[in-house]
Amino acid sequence: MxxxxxxxxxxxxxxxxxxxxxxQWRAFVAALARTLYDNAEDGDxxxxxxxxxxxxxxxxxxxxxxxxxxxxxxxxxxWADLDWGWVRLREGTGDVxxxxxxxxxxxxxxxxxxxxxxxxxxxxxxxTEWFAAQQGPSHLAVxxxxxxAEPLHLRYGx
Amino acid sequence: MxxxxxxxxxxxxxxxxxxxxxxQWRAFVAALARTLYDNAEDGDxxxxxxxxxxxxxxxxxxxxxxxxxxxxxxxxxxWADLDWGWVRLREGTGDVxxxxxxxxxxxxxxxxxxxxxxxxxxxxxxxTEWFAAQQGPSHLAVxxxxxxAEPLHLRYGx
Amino acid sequence: MxxxxxxxxxxxxxxxxxxxxxxQWRAFVAALARTLYDNAEDGDxxxxxxxxxxxxxxxxxxxxxxxxxxxxxxxxxxWADLDWGWVRLREGTGDVxxxxxxxxxxxxxxxxxxxxxxxxxxxxxxxTEWFAAQQGPSHLAVxxxxxxAEPLHLRYGx
Amino acid sequence: MxxxxxxxxxxxxxxxxxxxxxxQWRAFVAALARTLYDNAEDGDxxxxxxxxxxxxxxxxxxxxxxxxxxxxxxxxxxWADLDWGWVRLREGTGDVxxxxxxxxxxxxxxxxxxxxxxxxxxxxxxxTEWFAAQQGPSHLAVxxxxxxAEPLHLRYGx
Numbered sequence: 001m002x003x004x005x006x007x008x009x010x011x012x013x014x015x016x017x018x019x020x021x022x023x024q025w026r027a028f029v030a031a032l033a034r035t036l037y038d039n040a041e042d043g044d045x046x047x048x049x050x051x052x053x054x055x056x057x058x059x060x061x062x063x064x065x066x067x068x069x070x071x072x073x074x075x076x077x078x079w080a081d082l083d084w085g086w087v088r089l090r091e092g093t094g095d096v097x098x099x100x101x102x103x104x105x106x107x108x109x110x111x112x113x114x115x116x117x118x119x120x121x122x123x124x125x126x127x128t129e130w131f132a133a134q135q136g137p138s139h140l141a142v143x144x145x146x147x148x149a150e151p152l153h154l155r156y157g158x
Numbered sequence: 159m160x161x162x163x164x165x166x167x168x169x170x171x172x173x174x175x176x177x178x179x180x181x182q183w184r185a186f187v188a189a190l191a192r193t194l195y196d197n198a199e200d201g202d203x204x205x206x207x208x209x210x211x212x213x214x215x216x217x218x219x220x221x222x223x224x225x226x227x228x229x230x231x232x233x234x235x236x237w238a239d240l241d242w243g244w245v246r247l248r249e250g251t252g253d254v255x256x257x258x259x260x261x262x263x264x265x266x267x268x269x270x271x272x273x274x275x276x277x278x279x280x281x282x283x284x285x286t287e288w289f290a291a292q293q294g295p296s297h298l299a300v301x302x303x304x305x306x307a308e309p310l311h312l313r314y315g316x
Numbered sequence: 317m318x319x320x321x322x323x324x325x326x327x328x329x330x331x332x333x334x335x336x337x338x339x340q341w342r343a344f345v346a347a348l349a350r351t352l353y354d355n356a357e358d359g360d361x362x363x364x365x366x367x368x369x370x371x372x373x374x375x376x377x378x379x380x381x382x383x384x385x386x387x388x389x390x391x392x393x394x395w396a397d398l399d400w401g402w403v404r405l406r407e408g409t410g411d412v413x414x415x416x417x418x419x420x421x422x423x424x425x426x427x428x429x430x431x432x433x434x435x436x437x438x439x440x441x442x443x444t445e446w447f448a449a450q451q452g453p454s455h456l457a458v459x460x461x462x463x464x465a466e467p468l469h470l471r472y473g474x
Numbered sequence: 475m476x477x478x479x480x481x482x483x484x485x486x487x488x489x490x491x492x493x494x495x496x497x498q499w500r501a502f503v504a505a506l507a508r509t510l511y512d513n514a515e516d517g518d519x520x521x522x523x524x525x526x527x528x529x530x531x532x533x534x535x536x537x538x539x540x541x542x543x544x545x546x547x548x549x550x551x552x553w554a555d556l557d558w559g560w561v562r563l564r565e566g567t568g569d570v571x572x573x574x575x576x577x578x579x580x581x582x583x584x585x586x587x588x589x590x591x592x593x594x595x596x597x598x599x600x601x602t603e604w605f606a607a608q609q610g611p612s613h614l615a616v617x618x619x620x621x622x623a624e625p626l627h628l629r630y631g632x
Contacts, residue, residue, distance in 0.1 A: 337498070338498045339555070340495070340496045340556055340557045340558065340578060341496060341498070341499040341503070343530050343533050343534055343556060344503075344526070344596075345499070345502075346533065347526050347527075347529035347533060350529055351522065351525050351529050355522065355525070364509065364513065367509050368502070368505050368509045369505075371505035371509050372502060372505040375501050376501055398497065398498055399497070399498045400498065420498060425533065438502075
């Protein structure tokens with residue numbers, strides 16, 4: 001049984017991750033992402049999704065906070081309400097590192113992973129707006145660091 | 159108490175309808191619909207949503223059936239899996255009447271009702287593809303009858 | 317189509333009601349109620365469920381409020397968090413009328429309706445504790461008025 | 475950021491586990507377990523929960539299968555329907571090892587972990603009945619191996 005017990009955390013994580021996105025919306029979200037990238041240039045689809053993220057952030061306003069710790073807590077409170085995972089923030093040199101895990105992606109209906117891809121510009125737009133609403137207009141934006149992975153590694157900076 | 163008891167069915171229906179759409183996706187779906195209609199001509203947004211519906215239908219294929227009753231049952235089985243409400247079909251003169259109730263719309267996050275509006279071309283595309291997959295290519299399509307209401311009244315015909 | 321449209325509100329209400337209780341717990345809750353009433357005298361099972369209700373109320377404490385309207389609002393806020401339906405309160409002559417609708421009962425797994433029956437003493441215990449926590453210890457209690465129905469009609473009084 | 479990325483799998487597993495049990499039933503299930511163990515001797519409470527498990531298993535009948543692999547698959551299909559986690563079976567010497575992960579326990583409302591404790595006799599009764607329904611009456615039963623842990627390690631044997 002030792003093997004079964006040792007592999008259990010990975011099995012449980014995969015179990016939860018594959019069921020995390022509400023069944024009610026998986027088919028819609030997967031079809032939406034596929035239709036979007038089939039119809040538009042990749043850059044246009046990404047830009048559209050960033051704007052959806054901006055609008056989501058405006059519909060989910062955060063309180064004004066004083067510290068990065070409070071900002072992380074405010075973001076996690078919103079994510080907990082929606083069940084969209086968790087975030088950690090870390091001050092860098094001239095930027096802020098963002099690690100976002102347990103996004104509702106990775107379900108079987110998303111054949112090809114198009115929604116997984118779409119979630120990146122969506123979250124870029126959303127976090128950019130959340131930071132902008134704290135700090136006022138700037139030239140800073142949130143963008144992916146490296147390749148898309150679970151968790152996502154993003155940064156807010158130039 | 160008679161008044162409280164008499165109003166109870168309407169109150170329960172409103173209670174359920176407002177909570178039917180999974181909380182996880184309400185903010186996303188509302189932001190998506192708003193961004194879509196803000197960025198595209200109405201006709202283009204509708205056409206895009208019809209194509210999302212077509213792709214949803216292809217990801218939710220129905221078995222080949224022999225009668226309209228069986229088709230209604232097959233559609234309701236898919237809707238029950240997804241929790242997207244219920245449908246009734248009725249043979250008309252040269253067309254098929256479609257009544258679809260309890261769509262996951264009408265939640266508070268959808269200020270302005272843009273997702274409610276978006277759900278019409280989505281379901282038009284979806285039902286058109288479901289009928290086409292049964293009957294082969296044709297010039298028939300599903301379209302809304304009259305104004306958008308709950309339940310939706312659609313027809314499959316010329 | 318007129319018939320289909322006329323029957324739609326009843327159909328939607330039945331659709332929602334049958335799916336309201338989370339699928340994750342329906343089999344457990346139905347088996348629990350059946351086992352409980354199979355093993356204990358009815359009065360003992362009811363008394364046990366009233367105590368479960370008391371413990372639920374203590375785990376869901378309401379703020380101290382000044383009016384019956386505020387109490388109704390505080391109760392509805394808890395019910396909304398849990399998705400256990402809605403309540404209306406109405407001052408009577410020496411008692412308070414309670415109408416509770418959209419309880420998570422009435423699902424297909426509850427063959428025989430034993431959970432539906434069990435929900436009455438559960439809610440009696442729960443509301444009794446919620447009133448007692450507002451008003452201090454008393455000899456008043458919440459009990460069903462008439463037969464069990466949807467919505468439930470309860471009263472808080474002697 | 476390396477630290478944040480390294481801790482992410484554990485963070486995601488904790489995130490999912492804490493939210494796995496439907497919010498609708500957490501308060502009820504926690505109050506039920508607490509009331510049960512407060513009112514009955516531990517042995518009686520365990521016996522009652524085993525019988526609830528037996529009744530759950532009868533309401534969730536498995537098809538007759540020929541191999542342990544097929545039995546594991548049939549059990550996992552039921553657990554997937556209910557979202558009660560996953561199971562692995564392993565033939566032992568005169569017994570069958572059972573590893574069950576991602577049970578809907580471990581939520582914040584279950585202060586004291588009484589529901590977590592209650593889930594053990596519940597699953598013992600449930601698996602015992604599932605095995606008995608395959609193999610006919612016997613003196614074999616499912617029982618916990620060692621201490622309660624996540625995942626649970628059970629065995630079916632003498």
